[in-house]
Structures are given as C-alpha cells and as structure tokens.
Amino acid sequence: xxxxxxxxxxxxxxxxxxxxxxxxxxxxxxxxxxxxxxxxxxxxxxxxxxxxxxxxxxxxxxxxxxxxxxxxxxxxxxxxxxxxxxxxxxxxxxxxxxxxxxxxxxxxxxxxxxxxxxxxxxxxxxxxxxxxxxxxxxxxxxxxxxxxxxxxxxxxxxxx
Amino acid sequence: xxxxxxxxxxxxxxxxxxxxxxxxxxxxxxxxxxxxxxxxxxxxxxxxxxxxxxxxxxxxxxxxxxxxxxxxxxxxxxxxxxxxxxxxxxxxxxxxxxxxxxxxxxxxxxxxxxxxxxxxxxxxxxxxxxxxxxxxxxxxxxxxxxxxxxxxxxxxxxxxxxxxxxxxxxxxxxxxxxxxxxxxxxxxxxxxxxxxxxxxxxxxxxxxxxxxxxxxxxxxxxxxxxxxxxxxxxxxxxxxxxxxxxxxxxxxxxxxxxxxxxxxxxxxxxxxxxxxxxxxxxxxxxxxxxxxxxxxxxxxxxxxxxxxxxxxxxxxxxxxxxxxxxxxxxxxxxxxxxxxxxxxxxxxxxxxxxxxxxxxxxxxxxxxxxxxxxxxxxxxxxxxxxxxxxxxxxxxxxxxxxxxxxxxxxxxxxxxxxxxxxxxxxxxxxxxxxxxxxxxxxxxxxxxxxxxxxxxxxxxxxxxxxxxxxxxxxxxxxxxxx
Numbered sequence: 001x002x003x004x005x006x007x008x009x010x011x012x013x014x015x016x017x018x019x020x021x022x023x024x025x026x027x028x029x030x031x032x033x034x035x036x037x038x039x040x041x042x043x044x045x046x047x048x049x050x051x052x053x054x055x056x057x058x059x060x061x062x063x064x065x066x067x068x069x070x071x072x073x074x075x076x077x078x079x080x081x082x083x084x085x086x087x088x089x090x091x092x093x094x095x096x097x098x099x100x101x102x103x104x105x106x107x108x109x110x111x112x113x114x115x116x117x118x119x120x121x122x123x124x125x126x127x128x129x130x131x132x133x134x135x136x137x138x139x140x141x142x143x144x145x146x147x148x149x150x151x152x153x154x155x156x157x158x159x160x
Numbered sequence: 161x162x163x164x165x166x167x168x169x170x171x172x173x174x175x176x177x178x179x180x181x182x183x184x185x186x187x188x189x190x191x192x193x194x195x196x197x198x199x200x201x202x203x204x205x206x207x208x209x210x211x212x213x214x215x216x217x218x219x220x221x222x223x224x225x226x227x228x229x230x231x232x233x234x235x236x237x238x239x240x241x242x243x244x245x246x247x248x249x250x251x252x253x254x255x256x257x258x259x260x261x262x263x264x265x266x267x268x269x270x271x272x273x274x275x276x277x278x279x280x281x282x283x284x285x286x287x288x289x290x291x292x293x294x295x296x297x298x299x300x301x302x303x304x305x306x307x308x309x310x311x312x313x314x315x316x317x318x319x320x321x322x323x324x325x326x327x328x329x330x331x332x333x334x335x336x337x338x339x340x341x342x343x344x345x346x347x348x349x350x351x352x353x354x355x356x357x358x359x360x361x362x363x364x365x366x367x368x369x370x371x372x373x374x375x376x377x378x379x380x381x382x383x384x385x386x387x388x389x390x391x392x393x394x395x396x397x398x399x400x401x402x403x404x405x406x407x408x409x410x411x412x413x414x415x416x417x418x419x420x421x422x423x424x425x426x427x428x429x430x431x432x433x434x435x436x437x438x439x440x441x442x443x444x445x446x447x448x449x450x451x452x453x454x455x456x457x458x459x460x461x462x463x464x465x466x467x468x469x470x471x472x473x474x475x476x477x478x479x480x481x482x483x484x485x486x487x488x489x490x491x492x493x494x495x496x497x498x499x500x501x502x503x504x505x506x507x508x509x510x511x512x513x514x515x516x517x518x519x520x521x522x523x524x525x526x527x528x529x530x531x532x533x534x535x536x537x538x539x540x541x542x543x544x545x546x547x548x549x550x551x552x553x554x555x556x557x558x559x560x561x562x563x564x565x566x567x568x569x570x571x572x573x574x575x576x577x578x579x580x581x582x583x584x585x586x587x588x589x590x591x592x593x594x595x596x597x598x599x600x601x602x603x604x605x606x607x608x609x610x611x612x613x614x615x616x617x618x619x620x621x622x623x624x625x626x627x628x629x630x631x632x633x634x635x636x637x638x639x640x641x642x
Contacts, residue, residue: 044623109635
C-alpha cells in the first residue's frame with residue numbers, strides 16, 4: 001500500500017471519527033436536556049444511545065490507530081507520533097488536511113467536554129438534592145432540610 | 161452559551177432546578193399543617209430562529225394543588241368535628257358527675273334512705289332507727305347539693321374555657337388572634353400576588369389558621385378575586401380583606417345566657433367547639449340542674465307532705481293536723497338552706513335543699529304514725545306505735561313521680577345523650593378524616609410516590625453519569641494521537 005493510500009485511509013478514519021464525535025455531542029446534548037427537563041423516564045434510552053455512539057467511536061479509533069501505525073512505519077517515525085509530527089513529514093496538501101482534521105477534532109472534543117461537564121454538574125446537583133430528600137424520607141434528615149428546618153423553602157423562592 | 165442545543169439545556173437546567181427544589185420542598189413539608197403540595201408550571205420558550213425551533217422551557221410559576229370544593233368541605237367538617245368532640249367531652253364530664261351505678265351514686269343513697277324508713281316503720285320509737293333516717297336524709301341533701309355544685313362548676317369552667325376574648329388563655333382569645341392572622345395574611349397575599357411574588361407560603365399559613373378557626377367557631381369562607389379570604393360565622397362577617405372583627409363574650413354561665421358578639425355588639429351564633437360550649441352552658445347543664453332539682457323537689461315534697469299530715473311516735477302532730485295543739489309541732493324534714501321551716505321548690509333546689517336543723521337536733525320529730533282517723537286509734541298528743549306514715553314514706557321509693565323514678569329518668573336521658581354525643585363525635589371525626597383525605601389526595605404530599613420517583617431518578621442519574629465518564633475514557637486514545 002502506497003503512503004498516499006495510507007494517508008487517505010488516515011484522513012478517512014479521522015473524518016469518520018469527527019462524524020462520530022458530532023453524533024456523540026448531539027446525543028450528549030439530548031441527554032443533558034432530558035436531565036435538565038427532569039425527564040428521567042427517557043434517560044435510560046438516551047444513555048443506551050450514548051453508549052452505542054461511544055462504542056462505535058472506539059471501533060473507528062482503532063481504524064485510525066491502524067492507519068496511523070502504517071504511516072509511522074512507512075516514514076520511520078516513532079510509533080507514538082502525533083498528527084503534527086506526521087503532517088511535518090508529508091506534502092503540504094496532506095499536511096494541511098491533517099492539521100484541519102486535528103483542529104476540528106480538538107474543537108469537537110472540547111465542545112463535548114463542555115456539554116459533559118455541564119451535564120455532570122446538573123446530575124451532581126440533582127443527586128445531592130435527591131440524597132437530601134431520601135435522607136429526609138428515611139427519617140435521618142438532610143443537612144439542608146428537616147422537620148424542624150425552615151418552614152418554607154428559600155431555594156424555591158431563590159430559584160423563581 | 162453559543163451552542164443552540166446547550167442553550168436549550170441551560171434553560172431546561174433552570175426549570176429542572178426549580179422542579180427538583182419544589183419536590184424537596186414538598187417532602188420537607190410533609191408534616192406541615194395546612195401545607196399544599198406545590199407543582200412547577202413549565203411553559204415553552206417562544207420559538208426562534210430561521211427554523212422556528214423550540215428554545216426549551218421556563219418556569220412560569222409554582223402553584224399549589226388545592227380544590228375549592230374540597231377545601232370548603234374540609235373547613236365545614238372541621239367545624240362539625242369541633243362541635244361534636246366538645247359536646248362529647250362535656251357529656252363525659254357530666255357523666256362523671258353522676259357516678260351511676262355505684263355505691264357512691266345518688267341512686268344507692270336513695271335506696272339506703274328508703275330502707276332506713278322501712279326499718280323505722282318496724283321500730284317507730286327506736287332512737288337508733290330515727291337517728292339513721294335523719295343522718296341519711298342529711299347525706300342525701302348534701303349529695304344533691306354536691307352534684308348540683310359540680311354541674312355549676314362545670315358550667316363555670318366552660319365559661320372560663322371560652323374566656324372573655326381579651327388576652328387570656330380562653331379559646332375566644334385564640335380565635336381573635338387567628339382572625340387577625342388571617343386578615344394580615346390576606347393583606348400579604350393580595351399584595352404579593354399583585355406583585356407577582358410566590359405567596360404559597362402565606363396561603364399555607366392562612367389555611368392552617370382557617371382550619372383552627374373552623375374547629376373553634378364553625379365558619380364558611382369565600383375568596384375574593386384578589387386572593388383575600390372572607391370568613392363568616394354564625395351569620396356575621398368576621399374577616400373581610402385585611403380587617404378582622406374582635407369577638408367578646410357576653411352574659412354569663414350563672415345567668416345561662418353566655419354568648420359571643422363582635423366588639424361593636426353584633427351577636428353571632430357560632431358552631432364549632434365554642435358553639436358546643438355555649439349550648440352546654442346555656443342549655444344542657446341547666447337542663448340537668450333542673451332534672452336534679454326535680455328529684456330534690458319530689459323528695460322534699462313527698463316527705464314534707466307526709467310529715468305535715470302525720471304524727472310522731474310520741475304523739476306530736478304535723479303542721480297540717482296540729483289544730484290548736486300547744487306542744488311541739490313537727491318541722492318540715494327538708495327546708496331551703498338558711499331557712500328554719502320553708503321549702504320552696506325551684507329549678508335550682510338541688511343546690512339549696514337541706515335538712516331542717518330542728519329535725520336534725522331531734523330525730524324523733526318524724527311522723528311515723530298516721531293522722532287520727534277511722535282506720536286507727538291515734539290521738540294527737542298521745543304516744544303511738546302506729547307506723548303507717550313511715551311505711552307511706554318508704555313507699556315513695558316506688559312512686560311513679562317519686563324521686564327515684566325522676567332520678568332514673570335523668571340517668572337514662574344522660575346515658576342516651578352521652579351515647580349520641582359519642583356516636584356523633586366518631587361520625588364527625590370520620591367525616592373530617594374523609595374531608596382531609598380528599599383534600600390531601602389533591603394537595604397533600606404522597607410520600608411513597610415521591611420516594612419511588614426519587615429513587616428512579618437517582619438510578620437514572622447514576623447511569624447517565626457513568627455513561628458520560630466513559631466518554632472521557634474513550635477520548636484518551638484520540639487525545640494522545642492528535
């Protein structure tokens with residue numbers, strides 16, 4: 001297989017990875033929206049879709065790793081070489097394409113991280129509230145609420 | 161946030177926070193009296209952008225789940241329950257005043273007294289038998305006095321329980337406090353509502369005050385368009401907007417006309433526990449006083465009549481047959497307290513009946529023998545062992561209008577009324593429980609459902625957190641490559 005074929009395969013796997021990351025981001029936004037809208041009933045379905053997207057992403061990443069391995073071997077590079085190192089060894093056209101994919105991948109991953117952080121934070125806040133509520137129900141009382149606690153909730157008033 | 165999807169998520173997060181906070185609030189108020197479950201009312205954000213896509217949801221308001229019909233039924237049931245329970249309590253107290261059947265009861269004392277007279281009839285000139293009759297007659301009078309006093313004390317204590325309406329420990333003072341509270345809450349609710357604030361906390365507080373008022377007075381309520389609650393009781397408006405009437409007591413238990421009126425003098429006829437107190441003080445207790453006095457009057461009337469128309473064993477005559485007799489004339493056995501000879505029957509005689517001091521000083525002054533007549537050889541002024549009159553006295557035990565019959569009638573009436581009061585109280589409690597249950601099914605917090613909902617949500621959140629953490633792990637390989 002020529003180096004051009006190997007580079008084409010790498011670009012193709014990077015594009016597939018980008019597409020899968022976009023899908024992952026979409027499904028994560030859906031999950032976050034469901035959490036935010038308190039639609040717990042749909043969460044398991046959303047989680048399954050997210051897990052399927054993540055599994056698919058792992059398979060695509062294996063293809064990308066295989067293509068990268070062929071290129072590093074052909075160019076006598078470190079097997080752990082990153083995209084900028086590969087781009088520096090190839091023609092400008094291929095190099096530019098690799099830089100573009102790299103930028104888009106990093107952007108997409110940053111976006112996904114941002115949504116993930118937001119959703120994790122929302123989940124954490126809810127879990128704390130629910131733990132308080134469950135503690136109250138089981139009689140041990142919560143730290144924020146209690147039978148002898150404030151008769152009216154400042155949180156609701158504050159949230160309005 | 162620039163991402164369109166994320167701005168939906170962000171708006172949803174705000175809405176969700178309010179919803180979860182509301183759920184927690186509901187749970188923390190499960191045991192708060194008058195608390196109505198809150199629900200978050202979500203409304204969609206207006207669509208925007210070229211595709212007119214939805215932009216998520218916003219929290220429109222947090223409202224209480226209540227139903228006016230059930231609310232009214234609950235208030236009415238509270239009033240009925242307040243009245244029934246208080247009546248039941250009063251009847252139980254009256255029952256305690258009449259410990260029947262027991263050796264301490266009036267019935268047993270009457271029975272002993274009739275037995276004493278039968279013994280005297282067998283030994284009309286025996287000092288011991290004469291002494292026993294006099295002592296037990298005195299005991300009977302004291303028992304009637306004591307029973308009457310206990311009824312009067314019960315009446316007085318009920319008046320104290322109602323109080324004057326001023327700042328004392330009476331229920332009327334509590335009512336005035338609650339009426340003022342409702343008026344102040346009305347003011348806060350109307351002002352808060354018009355300013356778009358959440359007034360549910362004030363509504364809960366007002367509902368709790370109204371429930372208590374209903375139990376005390378029996379009330380009806382209506383809500384104005386602005387959110388103020390108008391309260392009426394016994395045909396008088398007690399709270400209108402932010403103005404509350406002040407109630408005072410009128411009359412007294414002693415004069416059997418204890419009443420309630422506004423400070424401006426408008427009388428009202430309350431129900432509830434205060435209405436039950438007024439009925440007890442003005443009607444029920446005077447009724448039992450009158451029945452007890454009828455027993456005293458039958459006892460005194462029957463014995464005094466026989467005493468006046470008979471002769472003592474030593475020949476001294478009763479007042480009706482004394483004629484020109486110059487020796488001792490037999491005194492009345494029973495007299496009014498403070499009087500040496502007169503007995504005046506009245507509806508309060510049980511409180512004033514006493515044994516004449518002259519008879520107590522000389523128990524032989526009892527007319528055991530019949531008046532001289534064709535059926536005997538009795539002569540006024542001459543000693544006799546005839547005991548026909550003592551037998552007639554003992555026979556009052558079985559007289560159809562005698563004290564025993566009247567007393568048994570009183571106890572029968574008391575038993576029936578107490579039983580009715582107990583049954584009514586149970587029924588009223590059931591009614592109130594049902595009404596409260598109906599209200600709770602709408603506005604109360606269902607703890608089990610909330611718990612299940614929370615556990616399900618908690619599990620779903622946990623699974624979502626794990627799935628998101630897995631994304632970070634799947635990025636590791638890619639991050640090392642790019």
